[in-house]
Amino acid sequence: MRKLILSMGVSLDGLVARPGRYGAGGWGLPPDDPTLKQRKLDWMRDVGLHVMGRATYEEMAEFWPVSDDAYAAPMNDIPKAVFSKTLERAEWPDSRIARGDLAEEIAALKRESGKDMIAWGGAAFAQSLSRLRLVDEYRRVLQPVALGEGLPLFKGLTAPLRLELVDTQSYDLSLIHI
Numbered sequence: 607m608r609k610l611i612l613s614m615g616v617s618l619d620g621l622v623a624r625p626g627r628y629g630a631g632g633w634g635l636p637p638d639d640p641t642l643k644q645r646k647l648d649w650m651r652d653v654g655l656h657v658m659g660r661a662t663y664e665e666m667a668e669f670w671p672v673s674d675d676a677y678a679a680p681m682n683d684i685p686k687a688v689f690s691k692t693l694e695r696a697e698w699p700d701s702r703i704a705r706g707d708l709a710e711e712i713a714a715l716k717r718e719s720g721k722d723m724i725a726w727g728g729a730a731f732a733q734s735l736s737r738l739r740l741v742d743e744y745r746r747v748l749q750p751v752a753l754g755e756g757l758p759l760f761k762g763l764t765a766p767l768r769l770e771l772v773d774t775q776s777y778d779l780s781l782i783h784i
Contacts, residue, residue, distance in 0.1 A: 607716050609742035610657065612725045612732055613649070614759060616746045621756035623729040639777035642747070643676065649745065650680040654721030657712075659731030660690035666726070667698035687715065687723075689731065712740045729757035737762050744769065 614622050638646070658666065663686070670681040686701040689708060696703050704711040712735070715723060725735055735741050736759060746759075760767060 608654065608718065608720060608722045610712060610716065610723050610725055610735070610740055611649075611653075611743045611745055612727070612735060612741045613646075613745040614727045614732060614747070615749050616759060617749055617751050617753045617756070619752045619754065620758050621753045622727055622732060622759045624753055624756040642775075642777045645775070647676060647680065650677075650684065650724070652721055653680070653684055653724045655715065655723040656681070656684055656686040657715070657723050657725040658686070658688055659728045659734075660688060660693050662726050662728045662731065663688035663690070663693070663696070663698070663701070667696075667701070671698065687711075708734055709738050709740060712738075727759075729759070729761075732759055733757075733761045736760055736767065737764070739767070743772075 616622050666681065670678050673681075682699070684700075686696070686698060687704050688696055688701060689704045689711065691705055693703055704715075725732065725741070
């Protein structure tokens, strides 16, 4: 059975998005450290399906097909499942719409053969996955910024969610040239 991995950036004050459309932008952060970027690309080699909510899907479907960034190829080439009750068409190539119950749909996707799945937030989608205990592994990139206001990853939990730290890695921000 394949697992569901949630990959998200999180601020020092535990927020995954600022208020506003698309999480109000990139928080004014420099580009990824080259070592971190390579690690994220390596993670995607082990992924067989991108999973996301409608808002993230629409943002990514607009950006990745025309990008020349190293992330573009795995974002475009790996199949995608978008969870939405309102999206009429999924026009980003190799995309399908999941309209059923989130827990049932994720369970069915986990039973499919293939590589693991990686979920990309929006905050609301990530919160739903966490609240329903559907995430098997969290890959959080702690960003060196405090937002002060925004959306937390673990909003609405009905009981404590116990996690085990498996790995941690620091990156040198002085290596990033803006």
